Structure formats: C-alpha cells, structure tokens
Amino acid sequence: MRIAVITFAGSFFLATLAGALPARAQAKDYLSAEEADKIRDADTPADRIRLFISFADDRIKKLQYEFTHLDDVVHRVDRIDGLINSYTGCVDDGADLIDLGVEKQDDIRSAVKEMQARGPEWLAYLKELSAKPGEAQDHKDNLDDAIDATTDAMKSADDASKEVAPPPVRRSPK
Numbered sequence: 591m592r593i594a595v596i597t598f599a600g601s602f603f604l605a606t607l608a609g610a611l612p613a614r615a616q617a618k619d620y621l622s623a624e625e626a627d628k629i630r631d632a633d634t635p636a637d638r639i640r641l642f643i644s645f646a647d648d649r650i651k652k653l654q655y656e657f658t659h660l661d662d663v664v665h666r667v668d669r670i671d672g673l674i675n676s677y678t679g680c681v682d683d684g685a686d687l688i689d690l691g692v693e694k695q696d697d698i699r700s701a702v703k704e705m706q707a708r709g710p711e712w713l714a715y716l717k718e719l720s721a722k723p724g725e726a727q728d729h730k731d732n733l734d735d736a737i738d739a740t741t742d743a744m745k746s747a748d749d750a751s752k753e754v755a756p757p758p759v760r761r762s763p764k
C-alpha cells in the first residue's frame with residue numbers, strides 16, 4: 591500500500607513538473623526572420639500571397655536539391671521533413687490569404703494567377719516524389735500533407751478566380 595502511494599505521488603510530481611516546463615517539441619517557425627519581415631512589410635494582400643508563393647517555390651527547389659545530392663547525410667531526414675513541412679506552411683498560409691482576400695474583396699487577381707500557374711508544377715513534383723520507392727517513402731506522411739495542402743490551395747485559387755470581381759473597365763470619354 592505504501593509503495594502504491596509513493597508511486598502515485600511520484601507520478602503526480604513528474605506530471606506536474608512536466609506541465610510546468612515549456613514544451614521543447616513545439617513546432618518550429620517555418621519562416622526565417624527575414625522572410626517574416628518581408629511578409630510583415632508587404633503593402634497589399636496580393637504582395638503577401640506572392641511572397642508565400644515565392645517561399646514555397648524556394649522550399650521546392652531546396653527539396654529537389656536534397657533529393658539529387660545524396661552525399662550529405664547529417665540530419666538529412668530532419669532537413670527534408672523540415673523543408674516539406676515548411677513548404678506546406680507557406681502554401682497553407684498563401685491559400686488562407688487568398689480566402690481572406692476574396693472575403694474582403696481585395697485586389698488579389700495577380701497573386702491568384704500566380705498560384706494557379708505554380709500549383710500544378712508543385713503538385714506534379716510532389717506526387718512524383720511520393721510515388722518514388724526508397725528514401726521518399728520515409729517522408730510519405732509529410733508528402734501526403736503537402737499534396738493535400740497544394741490541392742487545397744489550387745482549389746482556393748480557382749474559387750477565388752471565379753469570385754473576385756474583374757477590374758473596372760475604363761471607357762474613354764467621347
């Protein structure tokens with residue numbers, strides 16, 4: 591009986607201590623300080639969307655580099671997972687800004703067109719990567735999340751292109 595009380599008290603103490611400490615395994619920010627500053631300093635929602643698109647494109651290029659240069663194996667799995675998750679965050683935030691821009695009726699047409707142009711390229715690469723046997727299969731869950739995020743972003747862009755009003759037509763006075 592005394593051992594059970596001590597075990598329970600020890601478990602309670604450890605649980606309390608664990609709850610009081612900050613979580614070390616929290617998700618890392620996927621934007622660098624410079625990228626976050628660029629987003630903050632962007633003047634329009636379309637500029638922010640284009641920045642997220644460029645950051646996502648950068649992650650895809652880095653991912654392509656990682657899968658073609660197999661010689662650097664130090665922390666490789668973490669690097670690749672980080673790039674995939676970072677890409678997913680950029681695409682998700684870009685899609686969220688598109689949805690918000692439609693809701694607020696902002697002029698985001700140019701950014702929507704850019705998402706529609708880049709999305710299919712990214713999706714094709716991610717699906718190709720996901721289908722490859724070998725190392726890519728170690729990242730299958732993250733790749734599936736990235737594919738879903740890209741598909742959702744492309745759907746948001748397609749919906750936005752239908753909902754965003756075209757620019758006013760200027761007529762010359764006669």
